[in-house]
Amino acid sequence: MIPVMVPEYCKGCNICVMVCPRKVFDRGDEPSPLGYFVPVVARPEDCLNHGLRRGERLRCELCWYSCPDRAIEYEEE
Template identity: 35%
Template sequence: MSACSVEVDRNLCKGCGICVSVCPKNALELSPNIGPSGYRYPMLKGECIGCKTCTLYCPDFAITIVCNEGGGQG
C-alpha cells in the first residue's frame, strides 16, 4: 500500500507533465479532469515511494508529497 500521497495545488499547476516524466516509479499521470486554471493536473496512479523528485522538478511549486510515516514532511 502507498504510504505517501501527492497533493497538487491546482491553482498553480500548469499541466506541463514534468512530474509525470521524472517520476522513477511512473506513479503519476495527468488527470482527465481540468483544474481551475485550465490545465490537466497530475494525480497518483501507482505507488509513491516518497522520493520527492517531482517536487524538485516542479517549475510551478504546485506538487507536494505527504508521507504519513513518522518524519514525513512536505
C-alpha cells in the same frame, strides 16, 4: 507520505509525470478551474515515500524538485 498536486499552482506541464521513476502519476483528463490538465496521483502506493510518516526523511523528492510551479506537496496517507 505521498505527493499531491495543488490545482491552484499546477500548469499541467506533465514534467512530474515524466520524471517519476515509479510512474506514480497519470496525465490528467479533467481541466482544473484554471483550465490546466492537472496530473492524477494514480498509484500513490508505488511512491518511494509511501508509508513514511511526517518528519521522517523522504526517500525521493524528484517530482517536487522538478515542478517549476511548486505545485507538489507531500501529505501523510
